Amino acid sequence: MNSSVGNPIVNLVVFGVFVALTLGLVYRVSHRNHTPDDYYAAGGGFSGAQNGVAMSGDFLSAASFLGISGAIAVYGFDGFVYSVSWVVAWLVALLLVGEGMRNTGRFTMGDVMAYRLRQTPVRAAAATSTLMISLVYMIAQMAGAGSVVALLLGVRSAGGESLVIIAVGVVMMLYVLLGGMRGTTWVQIIKAIALLASVALLAIFVLGRFGLSLAGLLDHAVDQSPHGASILEPGRWYRGPTARLDFLSLGLALVLGISSLPHVLMRFFTVPNAQEARRSVTWCSWLMVGFYLCILVVGFGAAAVLGPEEILGAPGGANAAAPLLAYRVGGTAALGVVSAVAFATILAVVAGLTLTASASFAHDVYANIIRRGHAEPKQEIKVARGTAMGIGALAIAGGVVARDLNVAFLVSLALAIAASANLPTIVLALFWRRFSTQGALWSIYTGLGSCVVLIASSTTVTGAPDALFPGVDIAWFPLTNPAIVTVPLSFAAAIAGTLLDKTPVDPVKTKEMEVRALTGIGPRL
Numbered sequence: 001m002n003s004s005v006g007n008p009i010v011n012l013v014v015f016g017v018f019v020a021l022t023l024g025l026v027y028r029v030s031h032r033n034h035t036p037d038d039y040y041a042a043g044g045g046f047s048g049a050q051n052g053v054a055m056s057g058d059f060l061s062a063a064s065f066l067g068i069s070g071a072i073a074v075y076g077f078d079g080f081v082y083s084v085s086w087v088v089a090w091l092v093a094l095l096l097v098g099e100g101m102r103n104t105g106r107f108t109m110g111d112v113m114a115y116r117l118r119q120t121p122v123r124a125a126a127a128t129s130t131l132m133i134s135l136v137y138m139i140a141q142m143a144g145a146g147s148v149v150a151l152l153l154g155v156r157s158a159g160g161e162s163l164v165i166i167a168v169g170v171v172m173m174l175y176v177l178l179g180g181m182r183g184t185t186w187v188q189i190i191k192a193i194a195l196l197a198s199v200a201l202l203a204i205f206v207l208g209r210f211g212l213s214l215a216g217l218l219d220h221a222v223d224q225s226p227h228g229a230s231i232l233e234p235g236r237w238y239r240g241p242t243a244r245l246d247f248l249s250l251g252l253a254l255v256l257g258i259s260s261l262p263h264v265l266m267r268f269f270t271v272p273n274a275q276e277a278r279r280s281v282t283w284c285s286w287l288m289v290g291f292y293l294c295i296l297v298v299g300f301g302a303a304a305v306l307g308p309e310e311i312l313g314a315p316g317g318a319n320a321a322a323p324l325l326a327y328r329v330g331g332t333a334a335l336g337v338v339s340a341v342a343f344a345t346i347l348a349v350v351a352g353l354t355l356t357a358s359a360s361f362a363h364d365v366y367a368n369i370i371r372r373g374h375a376e377p378k379q380e381i382k383v384a385r386g387t388a389m390g391i392g393a394l395a396i397a398g399g400v401v402a403r404d405l406n407v408a409f410l411v412s413l414a415l416a417i418a419a420s421a422n423l424p425t426i427v428l429a430l431f432w433r434r435f436s437t438q439g440a441l442w443s444i445y446t447g448l449g450s451c452v453v454l455i456a457s458s459t460t461v462t463g464a465p466d467a468l469f470p471g472v473d474i475a476w477f478p479l480t481n482p483a484i485v486t487v488p489l490s491f492a493a494a495i496a497g498t499l500l501d502k503t504p505v506d507p508v509k510t511k512e513m514e515v516r517a518l519t520g521i522g523p524r525l
Contacts, residue, residue, distance in 0.1 A: 017340075019171055046185060048276035052283025054185045055267045057192030058352050059086070059258065059284075060291060065195060065341075067140075067411065068292075069325075070318030072299025074308045076221075076231025079299060081247070082412070083292035085254035090285040093259035094278065097423075100430040100517040102268040102277040109265055109422060110364040113429050116509035117437040123364040125444040129421040130262040130364075132448060133414055134357035135394055137261070140410035141350045142169060142399020143319075162400045169396035173354065173389055181270060184351045191341070196291055198341045202322070203294040205329045206301030217297065220304035231303065242478045250412055253483035257415025260422035263356040298322055305329065350395070358387035412481055413455055420447030420486035424494050430517050432498075433510050439498030447490030454482035 046054070064086070071079025104112045110126035142165050210216040218232065225231045234247065258264060268277045302311060302321040305328050311321045326338035362384035367375035375383075425443045428435045454477045459467055463475035479485075 045182075045272070046270045046276075048271055048279025049283050050189060051185070051267060051271050051276065051280040053192050053287065054188040054270075055264065055280055055284040056287040056291070057188030057195070058263055058267060058349060059261075059288070060192060060195055064291070064295070065199070066319040066322055069295055069299045069302060070311065070321040072296065073302035073306070073311055073321040074318045076225070076227075076300075076303070077234055078247075080296055081251065082254065083295055085251050086258060087285070087288050087292055089255045089258035090281055090288060092256060092423075093264070094281040094285065096427055096430075097259045097265070098268050098277045098281050099274045101265055101426070102271065102274050103516050103519070104430070104513055107266065107269055107363050108360050109262065109426060110360065110368070112426065113440055114368070116506060116513050117429070117435075117440055120369050122437060122440050123368055125441050126425075127360045127364040129417075129444050129448050130360035131357050131391065132452070133418045133421070134262055134353045134360075135391060135398065136417060137263075137411060137414040138350055138353045138357075138391070138395035139398035139401075140414065141353070142395055143410060165399045166396055168350070169392050169399070173392045181266075181355060184355055185270060188349075188352065192287070194341050196287060198337055199291060199294040199298060202326055202329070202334070202338065203297035203301070205334070206297055206305070206325065209301075209305070209329060214297070217300055217304050221300045224304055224307040226308065245484065246479045246481065249416075249479050249481045249484035252487060253412055253416035253419050253481050256419035256423050256483070256487060257412075257417075260418045260426060261415070262360065262418070262422070263352045265422075265426075266356050266359065298325060301325055301329075354388045354392055354395075355384075357391045358384040361387040413460065416455070416481050416483040416486065417448060417451045419483055420451045420490045422447075424487070424490045428491075428494050428498075430513075433514065434498055434505060435494070436498045436501040436503060436505055438501035438503070439494045439496075442497030443490050443494035446493035447486055450486045450489055451482055454479075454485065458482070 064083075068079060068082045071082060073079070101109075101112060104115055108126065109130065110123040113122040113126060207214065207217060210220060222229050222231065234243075267280065271277050271280060299321065302325040306321070306324055311318060311324060323335060323338055327335040362380050366383045367373065367380045421444050424447065425440050428443070429440065455461065457475060457477040458480055459475045460480050461467055461475070462469050463473040464470065467475075
């Protein structure tokens with residue numbers, strides 16, 4: 001097999017054109033970023049439909065396009081569970097989180113809790129959680145960037161992939177530094193439309209090779225796989241005595257983690273009211289259903305047309321399945337489109353994550369803890385931009401280390417942290433009157449700390465041939481995803497901390513927040 005697919009010069013030109021056009025758009029809207037409300041939430045000026053498309057763009061990341069299609073192509077049924085869980089997860093956002101977040105917050109999760117809890121400790125805890133989740137998620141996107149661009153440019157050396165990741169990180173920082181939320185949202189809208197159209201067309205082309213028969217496609221995938229018909233059953237990826245428990249833990253992380261991802265939560269503040277926030281989730285949910293049905297066809301199509309061995313032998317391994325399939329069924333032209341969309345996907349998602357992390361530090365820590373609510377707007381935006389550069393540099397370094405791991409799997413770890421550290425606190429702050437500051441702090445730090453410790457103690461990091469550090473073995477936790485332990489633990493810590501807290505809860509603030517969460521009546525924070 002050649003070291004690259006298509007013409008590397010053509011692929012590079014495609015990347016350059018997309019980056020130039022989108023950076024031009026970002027720069028065009030950047031002159032309107034005069035206040036934190038403009039920079040963080042685009043002044044609440046997007047409609048529900050626009051925000052729903054952008055929200056789908058936020059989550060249709062390298063994990064969705066590259067990671068899941070590759071996981072399905074190599075592991076079959078086990079890979080498809082990712083997409084099923086992610087579609088169902090939006091019901092949690094629709095029913096529990098979206099409306100209440102929009103009505104009670106302004107920019108960040110810390111705003112929601114600080115309304116009726118002690119501001120300094122809860123904002124610090126929320127910022128810590130946001131930065132950790134964003135960093136892990138960004139590392140996954142950077143790893144995806146290394147895979148797809150290395151494949152398209154014929155880069156096979158570790159040094160070459162590292163340079164690719166660094167270049168993507170630099171461009172991503174430019175999006176955030178120039179455009180803020182308004183620019184990032186328009187890039188997400190463009191990217192989401194292009195990605196949905198490309199995946200739909202690729203699925204149609206693949207089905208066309210098998211007479212538009214999904215059954216015929218699956219039969220060929222079974223024939224190509226060394227594992228035969230077992231790829232249509234559970235057990236190819238998750239095996240061993242803890243397989244079922246690990247599978248359940250993964251599903252829990254995916255279903256509960258999406259609605260508590262920081263960059264998804266921040267999207268609820270870019271619309272003018274709660275009704276538009278609900279419309280955002282509805283639009284996003286239907287777009288996700290269509291996308292993942294197409295990804296099912298693309299994943300098994302890659303297995304049928306290419307075979308797992310050819311996919312795993314390419315630069316980037318399983319993450320290269322979709323670009324390789326595009327080249328095989330549509331030639332250089334199809335590859336150029338898919339490669340541009342994959343690159344756009346990574347840039348846009350990482351830009352959104354970087355903006356969220358920088359907003360959390362600048363708004364929660366700098367403006368409301370250090371400056372006690374008296375920060376100058378221009379200075380706050382300056383701090384946010386500096387934070388974006390710092391978190392971007394850390395993500396680049398992490399992406400270099402994790403470039404060989406499956407992107408969808410890396411994202412599932414970020415979702416486990418979000419489900420453990422964020423979701424219990426948000427739900428209880430919105431719906432439990434007695435919930436206290438101590439309960440919030442115990443919940444966030446217990447969820448975050450236990451997740452990090454258990455992930456570090458699993459075969460994800462050490463003790464396995466495909467671990468992050470295969471030459472070291474300190475693993476003792478048997479599951480690759482800890483959500484089944486850490487989510488209940490976080491809820492238990494929240495309840496225990498609240499019941500043991502003797503500090504009285506302000507009844508006026510509690511009732512005000514309840515009314516605002518349900519009705520939207522009252523000024524935003």
